[in-house]
Amino acid sequence: MEVLLLSIKEQLVALFPAVLQPLAGHLLSITPVLGVFAGCFALTTVLERKALGRIQNRFGPNRVGPAGLLQPVADGLKMIFKEDIVPLKADRTVHFLAPVLLATTALLVFSVIPFGQAPDGRHLVPVDLEVGLIFFFAVGSLAELAVFMAGWSSRNKYAMLGAMRAIAQMISYEAPMLLSVLTVVLISGSLSLVDIVGTQAGGFWHWHVLTPWGAAAFLLFLTAALAESNRSPFDIPEAESEIIAGHMIEYSGFKYALFFLAEYLGLFAMTSLAVTLFLGGFHPPIPQLAFVPGPIWFFGKFVVIIAFFIWIRGTLPRLRMDQLLQLAWKFMLPMAVVLLIVAAAWHRISLTWGPVFGWLFCSPPVIMAYLMLGRGGAGKKGGPRVYRYVN
């Protein structure tokens, strides 16, 4: 499959004059990424609603098309034909640019994710950057700017509040997220996502998630990814019951759809990164299964994590602002720092004495840190919260 895709691309590129060939090559790489993830977005919206419905003992959408699967078509049509309203006092240019910038950044980050590898060693990756990870986070953090642009330019109190909350949350969670990712960089010794995936080849026992530091870093990363993509339980920037839609309040029609799309694409990007960094990317769990193409493995793991995110959304209530910041700064950040040290120790120990000793020496500090930091996060008294007037 990878060979087929790559050769199709080469043959198509060869049709162009030599001057245009690099441009055509990039455009041809972008098109499938755009198509596949936009399709994923449409499918995820309806499957998420159905899964949430099942969690809440109802059917979910089941009216449009077979089993409600054509719901995104109906939603899309509705969004496109809605009137595009811009507030009179809004900053029109910035108001227009915010969704565009958000969607652009959400799409740009996919350019460094490897989706597969041909047998001759070429990777199915739009751009193989040496500093892919840095690029990912540098572009990804532009989303904060876009969110603030949207909140600021709308001239609306709720939008402003939402944007301020979003900034506080995103900046807080960016720190533990980067630190948890650094553990992987420390072990694999590269910032290129292609190389990081390469170190996890040859079976699931090479995946980073199956190490004491990797498992913890994976969970930290998933938590931070939820917060970065403004999803429940970290959806306070757009908390419907508090500030209606946060920074998106003054957007309607297609611009709102763009925000929605960008939010999901951001989530997909984070999920793709989690798959790439911790779950072995496109590599099969055992080498004998290598005949199944890499993209299928990649999207299999991708779907599992997305399903997990939907499950979390259906379970956990929204955090309060102080709880949110407490979790980021008092629990996740120290935890990530501990993991960084543990990962360094693991590298040393498992190189000299093997992974069994690595587990023996590295899991106690992770568990200890978890328990101790968890107590700190539970408040001064340390026990569960008592509600005086309720009980």
Next chain:
Amino acid sequence: MIGSGIVKGMAQTAKNFAGTYIAPRKYLVTVEYPEERLPAKENARNFPFLVFDGDDPEAGLRCVACRICEKECPPQCIYIEKDKEKKPDYVGKMQFQPSVFDIDISVCMSCQICVEVCPFDAIRMDTEFELSNPDRFGGLLLDKRRLAKSNEYCAEIHPEETEQTEARRAEDVRKAVAKKQARQQAASSD
């Protein structure tokens, strides 16, 4: 331990999710309304209708145009005109009948007072609720023809209430017959 609550909650939602596939009757409580309906309840009520006995809604109408309901109706949504002709009622007594009986269900507040004051059991509450209509004046002003519904229908929607009514009416008929016989005997003995 921190995080145990999250695990517990996740297990609960997973149970709900899986339960909708394994035991949909227990977990999927939604009644898909236009296709499925819940069984009607005995005490359900919406707007009044007029009860008639037998097959002919005109001849069998129980209403005697006494206009008690019209006077009692709090929002005054009932309008009755008395007919000049009389007809025998269930015990054989000659009674008036309404020539016009209108209920404006856009005004009716479903209080059931008309049912409670009616001495002839001629009016009952309906359970029909799909009454949306493009004509908001004429379509919601129900005349005698549209209000008349058979006693069998009444027994179907209010089984217990109808049973009691029927028992009382049968008793009335029995008494009337006994009275008539007593009067006939008294007349023959004179």
